[in-house]
Amino acid sequence: MTASRFATRLNSFGSAPHLFWPQLTGKPTMMQMVERAATAKGLTDLDLNYPDHVSEDPKALAKRIGDLGLNINGLAMRYYTNPGFKMGAFTNPDKSVRREAIDLTKRGIDAARAMGVNLMTVWLGQDGFDYNFQLNYEQAWDWEVEGIREVAEHDPGCQISIEYKPDEPRAHSLLRDAATTLLAIADAGSPNLGVTMDFAHSLYAGEQPAFASHLIHRRSKLLGVHLNDAYAKRDDGLMVGSVHLRSTLELLRQIRNDGYTGALYFDTFPDLSGLDPVAECEANIATVNRLIAIADRLDGNNQLTDAMARQDAVASQRIVNTALIGSA
Numbered sequence: 001m002t003a004s005r006f007a008t009r010l011n012s013f014g015s016a017p018h019l020f021w022p023q024l025t026g027k028p029t030m031m032q033m034v035e036r037a038a039t040a041k042g043l044t045d046l047d048l049n050y051p052d053h054v055s056e057d058p059k060a061l062a063k064r065i066g067d068l069g070l071n072i073n074g075l076a077m078r079y080y081t082n083p084g085f086k087m088g089a090f091t092n093p094d095k096s097v098r099r100e101a102i103d104l105t106k107r108g109i110d111a112a113r114a115m116g117v118n119l120m121t122v123w124l125g126q127d128g129f130d131y132n133f134q135l136n137y138e139q140a141w142d143w144e145v146e147g148i149r150e151v152a153e154h155d156p157g158c159q160i161s162i163e164y165k166p167d168e169p170r171a172h173s174l175l176r177d178a179a180t181t182l183l184a185i186a187d188a189g190s191p192n193l194g195v196t197m198d199f200a201h202s203l204y205a206g207e208q209p210a211f212a213s214h215l216i217h218r219r220s221k222l223l224g225v226h227l228n229d230a231y232a233k234r235d236d237g238l239m240v241g242s243v244h245l246r247s248t249l250e251l252l253r254q255i256r257n258d259g260y261t262g263a264l265y266f267d268t269f270p271d272l273s274g275l276d277p278v279a280e281c282e283a284n285i286a287t288v289n290r291l292i293a294i295a296d297r298l299d300g301n302n303q304l305t306d307a308m309a310r311q312d313a314v315a316s317q318r319i320v321n322t323a324l325i326g327s328a
Contacts, residue, residue, distance in 0.1 A: 005263040006285050007045035007073040010053060013037045013278075015271035020278075030055075031064065038068040040278045042285040045073035045263050047121070050108035052078055058114035073263045074119030074224070075112040076163075077105055079126055090147030091127040091140045091174065098143060105151045109158050119262075121196050121224055122151070123163040128170030144174055145187045152190035161223035163196035166205045168235065177205040178212040182219045196224030198267055199244075199251065203232040209247055210254040217258040225255060226267035227288065237269030240284045241291065246320065252288070253295035264288060294323050 013033040079085040089101035152160045164181040175181045185193045195216045202209040216222045229243045230236035270280040307315035
């Protein structure tokens, strides 16, 4: 059985523009990238950045995208409009800047709802620190939690998903891994909060993605899954399964067993090396569909269930090897 919904990073479709727009001078517009994304076979959804991609009436924009055969999975906040955000969004030492970030997020939530979607992804990458003794941890944590709680309570019908990342742009992010993010969600206490797991972020946070996803499922809600790959040192944005094939397979099997039904979102960066983004997206979809089919077969394998119950790594690896690369 294949997944029914695949979403992608819209900015990827600005990669290698000459392949799609031979006469184009300058960068493609947002709607030109949407038109290009619509040619990717199997792609069903887009995520849009707010406010970057929403410069017109949200309802009208959603219709234009829908007319091209794509749905909007959700919006994702970006805190770049004010240079002051470099020192923090929800944790900025300036109260007026914190207020601006929170109010910007509320407007983003309103835009998402006007588009007919109920998912807002919040990545608070600017909320962190670079030096020892740079900030009061208690104060910064309280501001972070208060900000998250306020935006969640703005519209209880909209799911607010916190995406974690160990660092970048700050040397240390406050919400750096699944455990820290779950702690913040517990402190905020709003029922419409959940977590977005990015595979590469999880790797370089030192996590086993499948295990981290299950902890999220147990303690909160897994609201988003960003698939990609990396060498576990930074956010490389490589094609799905290109480095950590087994960990990707294990994650897909785990989230399906835990009941995840949301879109699988490709947060990959073909633009960094000038790849054809349509071909790259289609390759990601094909890889995930193959891995999901393998995960389904493994779920029906009683020998694997027994091996895992015994914690017999030799037996389980033989079974997974056969599923992935065939028997010797």
